[in-house]
Amino acid sequence: MNVTESIKFNKLNEENEALKEQLEMAYYWNQNLGKELDELKQQILYKEDFDVLFEMQYVNGSMLRWVNGYNFCFKDNSKYNKLPSKEDE
Incomplete structure (x- = not known):
């Protein structure tokens, strides 16, 4: 070489x-x-990870949740709606 x-x-x-x-x-x-x-x-996180713990109602398109006499209004439920479901997999 x-x-x-x-x-x-x-x-x-x-x-x-x-x-x-x-x-x-x-x-x-x-x-x-x-x-x-x-x-x-x-x-x-899956939708099934969140249990419904309180009575919920829809009022004027918003989710209303009653807790100890107080009501909480969820104006934007889009993040929950985007969660995958365990049934889909």
Whole structure:
């Protein structure tokens, strides 16, 4: 092997090692993302997680809940409506 071929070979080896390191880093990063995804899936709230504890009525399009003589009006129920249902899965 002459000098030029030796230089090319060494350069290719260096590039190969750098690519191996990048691949290994990407693999571990992917593994960590998988663990985070599993943790997040355990934190998903479903509609069934919320029990109806109080009598609720709709008044003028808003949900009205009676608690100890006080009424609470939920003007925006859109976040609850966006929750997935366990039955859908």
